[in-house]
Amino acid sequence: MRTQVGIVGAGPAGLMLSHLLHLAGIDSVVIERRSREYVQKRVRAGVLEQGSVDLLVGSGVGERLLREGARHEGIELRFDGESHRVPMTELTGRAITVYGQQEVIKDLIAARLAAGGQLLFEVDDVVLRDLDSEEPSIRFRHEGRDVELHCDFVAGCDGSHGVSRGFVPDGVFTTYEREYPFAWLGILAAAPPAVHELIYANHERGFALYSLRSPEISRLYLQVAADTDIAEWPDDRIWSELRTRLETVPDWTLNEGPILEKGVTPMRSFVVEPMQWKRLFLAGDAVHIVPPTGAKGMNLALADVALLAKAFGAWYDGGQDELLATYSRDALRRVWRAQHFSWWMTSMLHRLPDQDPYERQLQRSALRYVTSSKAYATSLAENYVGLPEV
């Protein structure tokens, strides 16, 4: 097989890259380890920055998003028995849209298949070869056959457990990492959300987040111990803890309902530099991970590939390789901004059982300041709704 750009991974990064390349008249093939059903069902992120919405709508895959997504103009911070709204749109002129990552995946897969795109699901034994030549290739097994896909470039969009990075020689990458001593227990519940906007709660027993997916479906999270076994959290224990941490203001209760899905997500910050080696270009979770407190993961993945697609377009258009040469530098500027913001939100909102009292006072001060100072609230808001091109 031959194509111009071989893409490993059919998550938001890989699928959006393939879609943008198609719009630029550039061929690609996406190979994915999981089945189409699996990737379309996988419940993950829920918040799209203004820039991500503009990218999806501007590239012709935003029609259902505009119809079914929920535009939000603020978030609430809840602590010490108080609740404070951060009026993000009033402060920045931009908004977020709540629309499940799996819906973005469905829209991108539908668009690629309608355009005759090549998406190969359930591939195995992916091996990247000759990345330091002008004819790199991807070998894999698909439907019982060994396949060799020859390409000009390989895009490693295979997420935090991907293989792409492993084909780069030792010594090329610098890795930055921070593990957090807690995780998030997330649920999807058939319960009408008791909120119009997201509530982030800092409670002495730990963080909680009230989000949503539709007028019928709620998405909620609890900070739990890093090594939590989901079996320790039967439904009634989850609801009881969510009530404790969220029902801290008068005349307000959350809505419970059947839990449709639950899981534990570890929390870590992770960056690999550079995001490119020879003819391999890396994007999304394959090269950076953020704790989901800032709702940046999926948005960063989309921002990476918007840059990368432009760079490939310039190369195929007239052989200009400046944008390919500066891709990593330019993408990392946004990555580190999102890393800092995600770490800042996580540090301000999560509690450790043995939290240092001085730390606790710092948190209180930050929460009070961000809910009373227009300047500080604007800083939170512009990072949350997404900075324009940095």
Ligand code: FAS
């Ligand atoms: P992805 O991980 O989405 O996609 C990579 C794809 O590559 C996957 O489909 C995988 O199957 C495939 N792949 C891996 N190895 C392969 C191989 N060897 N061959 C072929 N294919 C291979 N972000 C938020 O903003 N908010 C959240 O609430 C949130 N919750 C999350 C919960 C979980 C459990 C996880 C894991 C992540 C969560 N994230 C969240 C982050 C998430 O949304 C990512 O940022 C986003 O999926 C990144 O997109 P991609 O880079 O495309 O990686």
Ligand code: PHB
């Ligand atoms: C979600 O709705 O899944 C969500 C929202 C905000 C976050 C993380 C996850 O910070």
